[in-house]
Amino acid sequence: MNYQRIIFALSIIIMLIGLAMVFPLLWSLYYGDFDFYALLLSSSLTFLVGLIGYKKTKLEGNFLNKEVFCIVTLGWLLASFFGSLPYLFAGVFSSFADAFFETMSGFTTTGATVLTDIEALPHGILFWRSLTHWLGGMGIIVLFVALFPSVGIGGMQMFQAEAPGGSLAKKLKPRISETAKILWSIYLIMTMVETALLYVLGMPFFDALCHTFGTVATGGFSTKNASIGYYNNVGIQWVITIFMFLAGANFALYYQVFRTKKLEVYARNSEFKLYSFFVVLAIFLVTCGIYPGGGNALGESIRQAAFQVVSIITTTGYGTADFAQWPYFTQTILVVLMFIGGCAGSTGGAIKVARLLVLIKEAKLELQRTLHPRAILDLKIDGKSISQENVVNILQFFFLYLVIVSLGTIFMTLGGLDLVTAFTSVVTTLGNVGPGLAMAGPTQNYSFLPAAGKYFLSFLMFLGRLELYTVLVLFLPSFWRKG
Amino acid sequence: MRVIIIGAGKIGFNIAKILVEENYDVVIIEKQEERAKNVQEYLDVEVFIGNGATRSLLEKAGVEEAVLLVAVTESDEVNMIACMVGKTYGVEKTIARVRNPEYAHESRKRKDTFPGIDFLINPELVTAKEVAKLIDVPEALDVVYYAEGKIQLLELKIPEAAPVAHQQVKELKFDYPFLIVAIVRKKRIIIPRGDDVIYPEDIIFVLAKTKEMIEVERLLGTERKRVERVMIFGGNYAGYHLAKILENKRYSVKIIEKEYNKCVELAKNLDSTMVLYGDATDIDFLTNEGTGNVDVFVCLTDDDKLNLLVSLIVKNLGVQRTIAQVRRSDYVSLLENVGIDVGISPRTLTANKILRFIHKGDDILSVTLLSNENAEMTELLISKDSPVANKKLKNLNFPHGSLIGSIYRKNQVIIPKGDDILKPGDSVTVFALPEVAVKTLNYITG
Numbered sequence: 045m046n047y048q049r050i051i052f053a054l055s056i057i058i059m060l061i062g063l064a065m066v067f068p069l070l071w072s073l074y075y076g077d078f079d080f081y082a083l084l085l086s087s088s089l090t091f092l093v094g095l096i097g098y099k100k101t102k103l104e105g106n107f108l109n110k111e112v113f114c115i116v117t118l119g120w121l122l123a124s125f126f127g128s129l130p131y132l133f134a135g136v137f138s139s140f141a142d143a144f145f146e147t148m149s150g151f152t153t154t155g156a157t158v159l160t161d162i163e164a165l166p167h168g169i170l171f172w173r174s175l176t177h178w179l180g181g182m183g184i185i186v187l188f189v190a191l192f193p194s195v196g197i198g199g200m201q202m203f204q205a206e207a208p209g210g211s212l213a214k215k216l217k218p219r220i221s222e223t224a225k226i227l228w229s230i231y232l233i234m235t236m237v238e239t240a241l242l243y244v245l246g247m248p249f250f251d252a253l254c255h256t257f258g259t260v261a262t263g264g265f266s267t268k269n270a271s272i273g274y275y276n277n278v279g280i281q282w283v284i285t286i287f288m289f290l291a292g293a294n295f296a297l298y299y300q301v302f303r304t305k306k307l308e309v310y311a312r313n314s315e316f317k318l319y320s321f322f323v324v325l326a327i328f329l330v331t332c333g334i335y336p337g338g339g340n341a342l343g344e345s346i347r348q349a350a351f352q353v354v355s356i357i358t359t360t361g362y363g364t365a366d367f368a369q370w371p372y373f374t375q376t377i378l379v380v381l382m383f384i385g386g387c388a389g390s391t392g393g394a395i396k397v398a399r400l401l402v403l404i405k406e407a408k409l410e411l412q413r414t415l416h417p418r419a420i421l422d423l424k425i426d427g428k429s430i431s432q433e434n435v436v437n438i439l440q441f442f443f444l445y446l447v448i449v450s451l452g453t454i455f456m457t458l459g460g461l462d463l464v465t466a467f468t469s470v471v472t473t474l475g476n477v478g479p480g481l482a483m484a485g486p487t488q489n490y491s492f493l494p495a496a497g498k499y500f501l502s503f504l505m506f507l508g509r510l511e512l513y514t515v516l517v518l519f520l521p522s523f524w525r526k527g
Numbered sequence: 528m529r530v531i532i533i534g535a536g537k538i539g540f541n542i543a544k545i546l547v548e549e550n551y552d553v554v555i556i557e558k559q560e561e562r563a564k565n566v567q568e569y570l571d572v573e574v575f576i577g578n579g580a581t582r583s584l585l586e587k588a589g590v591e592e593a594v595l596l597v598a599v600t601e602s603d604e605v606n607m608i609a610c611m612v613g614k615t616y617g618v619e620k621t622i623a624r625v626r627n628p629e630y631a632h633e634s635r636k637r638k639d640t641f642p643g644i645d646f647l648i649n650p651e652l653v654t655a656k657e658v659a660k661l662i663d664v665p666e667a668l669d670v671v672y673y674a675e676g677k678i679q680l681l682e683l684k685i686p687e688a689a690p691v692a693h694q695q696v697k698e699l700k701f702d703y704p705f706l707i708v709a710i711v712r713k714k715r716i717i718i719p720r721g722d723d724v725i726y727p728e729d730i731i732f733v734l735a736k737t738k739e740m741i742e743v744e745r746l747l748g749t750e751r752k753r754v755e756r757v758m759i760f761g762g763n764y765a766g767y768h769l770a771k772i773l774e775n776k777r778y779s780v781k782i783i784e785k786e787y788n789k790c791v792e793l794a795k796n797l798d799s800t801m802v803l804y805g806d807a808t809d810i811d812f813l814t815n816e817g818t819g820n821v822d823v824f825v826c827l828t829d830d831d832k833l834n835l836l837v838s839l840i841v842k843n844l845g846v847q848r849t850i851a852q853v854r855r856s857d858y859v860s861l862l863e864n865v866g867i868d869v870g871i872s873p874r875t876l877t878a879n880k881i882l883r884f885i886h887k888g889d890d891i892l893s894v895t896l897l898s899n900e901n902a903e904m905t906e907l908l909i910s911k912d913s914p915v916a917n918k919k920l921k922n923l924n925f926p927h928g929s930l931i932g933s934i935y936r937k938n939q940v941i942i943p944k945g946d947d948i949l950k951p952g953d954s955v956t957v958f959a960l961p962e963v964a965v966k967t968l969n970y971i972t973g
Contacts (some may be wrong), residue, residue: 412801418812420787420802422794429795 048101050114055097057119057188061126062091064179065172068130071250072168079166082133090126107198113517115198116185116205120506123184124148130172136165141495148502150176151184152509153391155264155361155478158491158498162269167250170267174254180509181261181291181391182231183207186224193221205514208390216299230298231391234260238287245279259287262392264361264478271363271486278347281364285351292358292386293319314426319357319387319397326353326377333374349374357381359393361478361486368485375481379468382475383445393476393508395445399438401425406435444512448474452504459497473501474508528552529593531618533579533609534600535559535566537854538624538650541878542597546885547571551595554588558600580609590616595885599624611643622646622881628764646884650877654827655768657876658850661869662757662773662823664740665848666749668730668869671895672737673906673956674935679737680708680904680956681744682897687727689748697721704942705735705743708932708958711898714860716960718930732897734932734956736940752847754822755779760807760837761828762789765852765873769825770800781816783807807837810844819845826851831858838867860899875900890972892954903964904932904956907971911951914973921945929959929967 065087072080107115127150128143137143142158149156150173159165165173179187185206189199199220216223235256242252254267268274272284293316300309310316330349331342338345348365355362356378367378384400386392402423409421423430449470456466461483468480469490479486490498507515517523528551532539535557543553543566553572556579557563563574577584579598590596596613598606603625610621623644630647641647660670669682685692691699696707696719710717711730717723725731735743741751757773759766762784770793773780780800784790790804805812807826818824824846826834834851842849850869853859862870879896886894892906909916915923920931920943934941935954941947949955959967 416801416803416816418803418805418816420790420794420804422791422802424798427798 045108045111045114046104049103049105049107050111050118051097052101052103053107053115053188054119054122055094055101056192057094057115057184058122058126059091059094059098060184060188060191061123061179062087062089062094064175065090065130067175068168068172071171072166075167077166077168079130079134079168082135083130083168083172085133086126086129090129093126107201109201110523112198112201112205113514113523116202116510117515117518119185119188120151120510123179124151124502124506127151127172127176130169134166134169136169139495141498142491145490145498145502146173147176148505149473149478150174150263150265151180152476152505153177153181153261153263153359153393154473154476154505154508155258156473156484156501156505157265157489158493160489160491162267170254171250173265174257174263174267177261177263177265178235178257181257181263182228186227189221190224190228193219199224206510208386208388208392208396208511216296226299227295230295231260234287234290238283241283242280245277245283247275247277247280255284256287258362259284259360260291260391262288262291262358262360262386262390262476264355266362272351273364281347281351284362285347285354288354288358288360288362289323291360292354292390292392294387294389295391296389312426315387315398315401318401322381322384322397323354323357326357326381329377330370330374333371333377352378353381356477357384357392358386358390359475359477361472363479363486366485366487367479368481368487379471379481382468382471382477385475395442395475398425399441402430402435402438403442406439441512444516445474448504448507448512452500455500456497459494469501470504473504476505476508528595529554529589530595530597531556531579531585531588531590531593531613533557533596533598533606534624535562535574536599536601537874538877538881539597539599540566540570541856541874542599542881543570543572545878545882554593556584556588578605580605580612582612585609585612585616590618594619596621597881598622603627603630607641607644610645611641614643620645620885622648622884624648624650624877626651626764628652628768646881648877648880648884649764650873651764652768653876653880654765654852654871654873655772657871658769658825658827659772659776661850661871662754662778662825663776665752665754665823666744668863669897671897671904673893673904673933674940674954677737677938677940678734678933678935678956679740680732680734680897680932681740682730682732683744683747683749685725685727685729685731686748689725689727691725691747692727694725695721696723696725699746701743701746703735703739703742703746705733705739706932706942708732708734708904708930709898709902711901716898716901718928718958718960730898732902732958734942736942752822756821757781757823757825758783758816758818758821758841758846760824760826760834761852762786762793762802763827763829766825766827767793767796769827770797774799781821783816808833808840810840813841813844821846823848823850825849828852829854831855835862835865835867839865842866856899891968901961903959903961905959905964905968906954906956907968909949909951909953909955910972912973913949913951913971915949915971916951917948919945920947920949924970926959926963926966926970928963929957932956932958 069083072083124147127147131137131143145158183206185202189203203220216226238256239252243249251267258265327350330353331346335345351364352367385394385396388396388398405423452470453467464481465483469484472480530546530551531554532543533556535555546553555566555572555574563576567574575588596618598609606623610623613621621644625647664670667681671680707719709732710719744751756779759782762782770780770782782800783803785806790802794802818841824841826837831853838849838851848868851867853870853872856872856875859870859872883893890908895904931943933956934943
């Protein structure tokens with residue numbers, strides 16, 4: 045491995061994080077808050093570290109496969125490390141574990157928090173919290189690839205190592221840096237439209253921007269303790285529901301619709317159809333669960349169900365109601381949705397609908413194989429055949445996902461947590477959702493956990509965001525062997 | 528008129544034979560000396576030996592005076608280039624045989640064919656389309672459409688218990704207009720008159736409106752059976768095309784292929800069709816896959832003997848209808864005696880298709896050869912100065928052995944009677960025996 049190359053790429057990523065901190069700095073200046081110096085210090089320190097690394101190294105040759113994995117995983121760890129500086133300098137958290145958990149939760153768009161009183165935070169810190177969502181949603185590495193096309197060949201591997209859905213995410217243009225630029229542009233447009241809509245519906249501009257970051261990145265950080273419930277505005281809730289749904293769909297489809305000017309693109313995409321089917325079915329079931337005897341009108345029940353279902357399946361984690369108080373049946377459905385997640389190529393987390401689609405089709409084929417032993421069956425999605433390696437990759441992903449959930453739950457119960465809290469906290473952080481049930485419920489936070497628990501859940505968020513393989517490959521002994 | 532045919536394989540030979548009979552000056556370019564000799568021996572044509580896609584040889588063959596160039600060598604690329612080169616000399620019509628589906632693939636963006644090629648013919652696709660027609664109308668031995676698909680011509684075998692058996696043609700009074708154009712009995716073609724009798728085992732050619740044909744068939748006693756399950760044996764191009772056509776029409780299709788790699792390729796390119804890897808002569812395998820319940824079984828391998836054997840096996844297992852591809856067109860008529868329901872010769876079909884294109888003129892819309900080339904059906908336009916225009920049919924003197932089958936006027940289908948009148952602008956189908964075909968056309972066009 046060529047460490048110069050790795051440090052070079054990492055330095056650029058660190059500089060990007062440092063530059064990003066300038067935006068909360070401006071907000072802090074605007075509001076005249078006390079966190080100005082903390083942000084100034086973290087921003088300049090981060091940028092400086094990056095700059096030194098950048099100046100001391102040179103980019104020579106092409107990235108090896110191994111190096112790409114190093115850059116993506118270390119890039120995310122370093123981003124979370126430097127990203128936690130503002131919290132520490134501003135004195136929001138006294139322990140590093142808390143600050144790291146909050147930053148990792150931000151970048152991975154999980155939206156789980158260790159804060160008890162969000163509204164007490166200064167504006168600059170609040171903005172940084174939401175901005176980490178926005179950067180992590182479309183991807184720090186994707187941004188890096190978009191801005192530095194010179195990474196060349198390695199760009200494609202980096203993109204795949206980070207993009208949700210891995211190889212199932214489509215390349216839109218012959219050049220990967222062009223693809224990354226298009227994705228970021230769509231993301232930017234979506235952000236502007238939602239911010240404008242929320243602002244028009246009566247949300248203050250600062251709040252509108254922060255909540256938009258939380259929506260389009262399917263993050264879930266709010267600037268209010270009561271999350272979206274604070275506004276008690278039906279219009280705002282529907283706008284956020286719709287944008288969460290859009291952010292959970294494949295971004296490549298927006299580009300295809302824009303290019304072909306045909307909405308049929310959606311009707312022909314079986315992943316999108318399955319995703320919509322899951323959403324509609326879950327809304328129906330949850331409505332059935334909460335309407336009778338729930339004390340709300342049917343319209344209100346549907347709205348609550350829709351908001352919560354979309355919020356969970358897209359792995360956003362915003363709340364308008366405390367679903368931990370809902371009937372067990374609806375809670376179970378929401379927990380199942382935590383496993384599903386958004387589409388490949390979206391900003392959502394968890395297993396992804398595309399993988400489930402392959403798993404469902406493979407199950408069907410397996411049944412056919414039993415009935416027709418001589419049949420040669422080919423797994424196709426939208427007319428394209430999926431290679432056997434891809435199918436195995438997805439089956440393995442599913443297996444690893446379940447293994448990690450099991451081991452994680454065992455680890456969490458080791459500290460004395462009850463099963464529901466332990467299980468849902470693992471599922472929700474691995475899937476980058478945010479809220480779980482019981483002690484990890486939507487109105488609770490994770491501050492009660494010991495430091496070890498916080499680091500462990502941070503690791504799960506990181507593992508979930510980079511879709512297991514990218515991180516786990518670093519644990520292979522042969523990865524570190526020379527030659 | 529000079530015609531250049533490149534490639535003297537089965538199809539090239541067949542076309543040359545027919546064109547010579549039609550008084551064209553035929554020049555053949557063939558690479559293999561053996562074949563060239565064979566052609567020279569049997570046909571009255573000029574033969575050059577060499578690569579037909581070269582300027583030098585085409586010039587020698589008189590490409591400048593040629594009105595038609597037919598490129599039917601084994602190589603798709605040679606055929607395509609020959610047409611392109613020929614076109615630069617001003618050849619009016621060029622026809623290339625292209626078998627690779629990747630070349631012949633119809634693009635949604637460009638409707639035209641390749642530059643310089645007027646007509647791409649894909650024998651496997653032609654075969655597949657023909658078989659698909661026979662599956663849509665499974666009781667028919669042949670199906671032809673006229674007037675933009677609004678008129679259907681079926682070749683049907685009259686069953687023993689048919690209500691029309693032993694009846695005179697004039698006694699048949701149905702609520703739907705129809706016309707029995709010809710009866711084939713003991714290999715002889717009869718153009719029926721009112722007092723002719725229909726016997727069981729007769730093969731009749733019947734014309735009717737496409738949407739009323741089902742009713743006409745019910746009255747004739749050749750009722751249409753619904754086909755749902757189709758099994759194809761042989762995963763070559765033809766099998767692939769057929770499976771593709773049928774799965775788009777929502778039939779339930781299974782295809783059997785004995786080469787593993789071909790199976791994988793088929794599975795990749797087909798959608799709902801189930802690809803089975805196995806040997807179709809293995810009866811256990813066939814029984815396990817429920818072959819007995821299949822409505823139509825189609826044999827499309829390149830091996831005639833294998834097609835024949837498998838057809839007999841599946842017939843024995845209880846398959847309703849079998850269709851088999853036979854490379855040697857002279858075997859087709861034999862097959863039907865052995866118990867195979869329909870034999871299909873890709874060579875005849877392709878030659879037929881090419882001839883249709885060659886004959887297509889301003890007035891002539893299409894020409895179809897029927898009943899093993901023993902009769903012709905021509906679809907043509909009645910022009911303003913046609914001697915038959917504006918006259919009652921019964922007052923016209925059509926040559927013996929010919930008749931008007933249908934009239935298509937302003938989106939209206941007329942199955943004509945003696946009092947009907949032919950008007951300029953009508954498109955009519957004319958049935959004729961080969962010996963009077965030219966005479967009949969001349970009588971109409973004047």
